[in-house]
Amino acid sequence: EPEVTQTPSHQVTQMGQEVILRCVPISNHLYFYWYRQILGQKVEFLVSFYNNEISEKSEIFDDQFSVERPDGSNFTLKIRSTKLEDSAMYFCASAVAGAQETQYFGPGTRLLVL
Amino acid sequence: KNEVEQSPQNLTAQEGEFITINCSYSVGISALHWLQQHPGGGIVSLFMLSSGKKKHGRLIATINIQEKHSSLHITASHPRDSAVYICAVVSSGSARQLTFGSGTQLTVLP
Numbered sequence: 001e002p003e004v005t006q007t008p009s010h011q012v013t014q015m016g017q018e019v020i021l022r023c024v025p026i027s028n029h030l031y032f033y034w035y036r037q038i039l040g041q042k043v044e045f046l047v048s049f050y051n052n053e054i055s056e057k058s059e060i061f062d063d064q065f066s067v068e069r070p071d072g073s074n075f076t077l078k079i080r081s082t083k084l085e086d087s088a089m090y091f092c093a094s095a096v097a098g099a100q101e102t103q104y105f106g107p108g109t110r111l112l113v114l
Numbered sequence: 115k116n117e118v119e120q121s122p123q124n125l126t127a128q129e130g131e132f133i134t135i136n137c138s139y140s141v142g143i144s145a146l147h148w149l150q151q152h153p154g155g156g157i158v159s160l161f162m163l164s165s166g167k168k169k170h171g172r173l174i175a176t177i178n179i180q181e182k183h184s185s186l187h188i189t190a191s192h193p194r195d196s197a198v199y200i201c202a203v204v205s206s207g208s209a210r211q212l213t214f215g216s217g218t219q220l221t222v223l224p
Contacts, residue, residue, distance in 0.1 A: 031209060031210075042200075043157070043200065045211040045212060045213065050208075050209065055207075056207050089155050091157060101210050102159075103212065105157040105159070107155070
Protein backbone atom coordinates (compact mmCIF):
# COMPACT_ATOMS: atom_id res chain seq x y z
CA GLU A 1 0.00 0.00 0.00
CA PRO A 2 1.43 3.40 -0.93
CA GLU A 3 2.44 5.60 1.97
CA VAL A 4 3.83 9.03 2.74
CA THR A 5 7.46 8.93 3.81
CA GLN A 6 9.48 11.54 5.67
CA THR A 7 13.19 12.06 6.24
CA PRO A 8 14.96 12.37 8.53
CA SER A 9 13.03 10.69 11.32
CA HIS A 10 14.95 12.76 13.89
CA GLN A 11 17.02 15.91 13.55
CA VAL A 12 18.95 17.87 16.14
CA THR A 13 20.15 21.34 15.21
CA GLN A 14 21.57 24.45 16.80
CA MET A 15 19.46 27.56 17.16
CA GLY A 16 19.86 29.81 14.15
CA GLN A 17 20.65 27.00 11.75
CA GLU A 18 18.60 26.22 8.67
CA VAL A 19 16.84 22.88 8.45
CA ILE A 20 15.07 21.17 5.58
CA LEU A 21 12.51 18.50 6.29
CA ARG A 22 11.68 16.20 3.43
CA CYS A 23 8.51 14.38 2.48
CA VAL A 24 7.65 12.05 -0.36
CA PRO A 25 3.87 12.17 -0.81
CA ILE A 26 1.83 9.38 -2.36
CA SER A 27 2.50 9.49 -6.08
CA ASN A 28 -0.90 10.46 -7.50
CA HIS A 29 -1.66 12.99 -4.76
CA LEU A 30 -1.68 16.68 -5.63
CA TYR A 31 -2.44 18.34 -2.26
CA PHE A 32 0.36 18.46 0.28
CA TYR A 33 0.35 19.64 3.87
CA TRP A 34 2.67 20.30 6.76
CA TYR A 35 1.46 20.08 10.35
CA ARG A 36 3.44 20.31 13.55
CA GLN A 37 2.98 19.09 17.09
CA ILE A 38 4.92 20.69 19.91
CA LEU A 39 5.48 18.19 22.72
CA GLY A 40 2.37 17.90 24.86
CA GLN A 41 0.29 20.14 22.60
CA LYS A 42 -2.22 19.59 19.83
CA VAL A 43 -1.33 19.10 16.20
CA GLU A 44 -1.42 22.41 14.31
CA PHE A 45 -1.78 23.17 10.62
CA LEU A 46 1.12 25.02 9.03
CA VAL A 47 0.59 25.13 5.29
CA SER A 48 -1.03 23.48 2.31
CA PHE A 49 0.38 23.35 -1.21
CA TYR A 50 -1.33 22.71 -4.53
CA ASN A 51 -0.40 23.33 -8.12
CA ASN A 52 3.08 24.54 -7.15
CA GLU A 53 1.88 27.22 -4.79
CA ILE A 54 0.70 27.70 -1.24
CA SER A 55 -3.07 27.37 -1.07
CA GLU A 56 -3.57 28.04 2.65
CA LYS A 57 -1.27 28.88 5.54
CA SER A 58 -1.66 29.50 9.24
CA GLU A 59 -0.36 32.39 11.30
CA ILE A 60 2.43 30.09 12.50
CA PHE A 61 3.81 29.90 8.96
CA ASP A 62 5.79 33.13 8.97
CA ASP A 63 8.71 34.29 6.86
CA GLN A 64 11.04 31.82 8.56
CA PHE A 65 9.20 28.97 6.86
CA SER A 66 9.04 28.04 3.21
CA VAL A 67 7.83 25.06 1.23
CA GLU A 68 8.91 23.75 -2.12
CA ARG A 69 8.31 20.90 -4.50
CA PRO A 70 11.77 20.77 -6.05
CA ASP A 71 11.03 17.78 -8.26
CA GLY A 72 8.14 15.46 -9.08
CA SER A 73 8.34 13.51 -5.86
CA ASN A 74 9.71 15.52 -2.92
CA PHE A 75 7.90 18.14 -0.85
CA THR A 76 10.08 20.09 1.55
CA LEU A 77 9.66 22.38 4.53
CA LYS A 78 12.53 24.76 5.20
CA ILE A 79 13.02 26.65 8.42
CA ARG A 80 15.55 29.39 7.72
CA SER A 81 16.82 30.26 11.19
CA THR A 82 15.57 27.82 13.77
CA LYS A 83 14.41 28.92 17.19
CA LEU A 84 14.06 26.86 20.34
CA GLU A 85 10.28 26.97 19.97
CA ASP A 86 10.50 25.27 16.57
CA SER A 87 11.25 22.02 18.40
CA ALA A 88 8.34 19.78 17.51
CA MET A 89 7.22 16.77 15.53
CA TYR A 90 6.54 17.80 11.94
CA PHE A 91 4.05 15.77 9.94
CA CYS A 92 3.63 15.80 6.20
CA ALA A 93 0.33 14.72 4.66
CA SER A 94 -0.98 14.34 1.14
CA ALA A 95 -4.36 13.98 -0.53
CA VAL A 96 -5.90 13.36 -3.90
CA ALA A 97 -7.29 16.46 -5.63
CA GLY A 98 -11.06 16.45 -5.19
CA ALA A 99 -10.80 14.38 -2.00
CA GLN A 100 -8.67 16.64 0.15
CA GLU A 101 -10.64 15.65 3.25
CA THR A 102 -8.89 12.28 3.20
CA GLN A 103 -5.31 13.02 4.11
CA TYR A 104 -2.59 10.44 4.54
CA PHE A 105 0.03 11.23 7.13
CA GLY A 106 3.72 10.49 7.12
CA PRO A 107 5.45 9.14 10.22
CA GLY A 108 6.80 12.55 11.21
CA THR A 109 10.19 14.18 11.73
CA ARG A 110 11.12 14.97 15.31
CA LEU A 111 13.08 18.24 15.32
CA LEU A 112 15.03 19.33 18.37
CA VAL A 113 16.54 22.81 18.39
CA LEU A 114 19.25 23.38 20.99
CA LYS B 115 -11.78 29.66 13.35
CA ASN B 116 -13.05 26.31 14.55
CA GLU B 117 -12.46 25.32 18.14
CA VAL B 118 -12.31 21.58 18.73
CA GLU B 119 -12.78 20.27 22.25
CA GLN B 120 -12.28 16.69 23.35
CA SER B 121 -13.18 14.95 26.55
CA PRO B 122 -11.92 13.37 28.60
CA GLN B 123 -8.25 14.35 28.34
CA ASN B 124 -7.18 11.12 30.01
CA LEU B 125 -9.04 7.86 30.36
CA THR B 126 -8.01 4.67 32.12
CA ALA B 127 -10.13 1.58 31.62
CA GLN B 128 -10.03 -2.09 32.47
CA GLU B 129 -9.74 -4.56 29.62
CA GLY B 130 -13.18 -5.35 28.25
CA GLU B 131 -14.79 -2.05 29.20
CA PHE B 132 -16.83 0.03 26.76
CA ILE B 133 -15.14 3.36 26.11
CA THR B 134 -16.51 6.64 24.83
CA ILE B 135 -14.50 9.68 23.77
CA ASN B 136 -16.32 12.87 22.89
CA CYS B 137 -15.55 15.71 20.51
CA SER B 138 -17.37 19.00 20.00
CA TYR B 139 -16.61 21.80 17.59
CA SER B 140 -17.77 25.36 17.24
CA VAL B 141 -18.29 25.93 13.51
CA GLY B 142 -20.14 23.84 10.93
CA ILE B 143 -17.93 21.41 9.06
CA SER B 144 -18.00 19.14 6.03
CA ALA B 145 -16.29 16.20 7.70
CA LEU B 146 -14.56 15.03 10.86
CA HIS B 147 -11.70 12.62 11.41
CA TRP B 148 -10.91 10.32 14.28
CA LEU B 149 -7.19 9.63 14.39
CA GLN B 150 -4.99 7.42 16.52
CA GLN B 151 -1.51 8.44 17.63
CA HIS B 152 0.87 5.89 19.08
CA PRO B 153 3.73 6.61 21.51
CA GLY B 154 6.22 6.87 18.64
CA GLY B 155 4.19 9.79 17.32
CA GLY B 156 2.80 8.40 14.07
CA ILE B 157 -0.78 9.34 13.17
CA VAL B 158 -3.24 6.88 11.65
CA SER B 159 -6.68 7.80 10.39
CA LEU B 160 -9.42 5.62 11.89
CA PHE B 161 -12.54 7.20 10.42
CA MET B 162 -13.71 10.11 8.37
CA LEU B 163 -17.37 11.01 8.94
CA SER B 164 -19.71 13.54 7.45
CA SER B 165 -22.94 12.14 8.87
CA GLY B 166 -24.40 9.24 10.83
CA LYS B 167 -22.28 6.40 12.04
CA LYS B 168 -19.38 4.22 10.92
CA LYS B 169 -18.14 0.95 12.34
CA HIS B 170 -14.81 -0.78 11.92
CA GLY B 171 -14.27 -3.84 14.04
CA ARG B 172 -14.64 -2.81 17.67
CA LEU B 173 -14.58 0.89 16.84
CA ILE B 174 -17.73 2.91 16.23
CA ALA B 175 -17.83 6.61 15.38
CA THR B 176 -20.92 8.77 15.33
CA ILE B 177 -21.51 12.36 14.39
CA ASN B 178 -24.40 14.75 14.96
CA ILE B 179 -23.92 17.64 12.56
CA GLN B 180 -26.73 19.75 14.06
CA GLU B 181 -25.30 19.46 17.57
CA LYS B 182 -21.68 19.77 16.34
CA HIS B 183 -20.69 16.68 18.26
CA SER B 184 -19.01 13.37 17.55
CA SER B 185 -18.20 10.34 19.65
CA LEU B 186 -15.75 7.50 19.28
CA HIS B 187 -16.69 4.26 21.01
CA ILE B 188 -14.50 1.25 21.61
CA THR B 189 -16.25 -1.97 22.53
CA ALA B 190 -14.50 -4.74 24.48
CA SER B 191 -11.40 -2.60 24.98
CA HIS B 192 -7.98 -4.23 24.94
CA PRO B 193 -4.55 -3.07 26.15
CA ARG B 194 -3.45 -2.73 22.53
CA ASP B 195 -6.07 0.04 22.16
CA SER B 196 -3.93 2.20 24.44
CA ALA B 197 -3.01 5.30 22.44
CA VAL B 198 -3.95 8.95 22.00
CA TYR B 199 -7.20 9.42 20.10
CA ILE B 200 -7.57 12.71 18.29
CA CYS B 201 -10.58 14.34 16.72
CA ALA B 202 -9.90 16.66 13.77
CA VAL B 203 -12.36 18.69 11.72
CA VAL B 204 -12.05 19.53 8.07
CA SER B 205 -11.94 23.23 7.28
CA SER B 206 -14.15 24.89 4.72
CA GLY B 207 -11.13 26.29 2.87
CA SER B 208 -10.19 24.91 -0.54
CA ALA B 209 -7.30 22.93 0.93
CA ARG B 210 -9.53 21.26 3.54
CA GLN B 211 -6.82 21.50 6.17
CA LEU B 212 -7.49 19.87 9.52
CA THR B 213 -8.06 21.53 12.88
CA PHE B 214 -7.19 19.17 15.68
CA GLY B 215 -8.46 18.57 19.17
CA SER B 216 -6.00 18.12 21.99
CA GLY B 217 -6.43 14.36 22.10
CA THR B 218 -7.52 11.79 24.66
CA GLN B 219 -4.87 9.59 26.22
CA LEU B 220 -6.44 6.15 26.62
CA THR B 221 -4.83 3.51 28.78
CA VAL B 222 -6.44 0.07 28.92
CA LEU B 223 -5.20 -2.07 31.76
CA PRO B 224 -5.11 -5.87 31.53
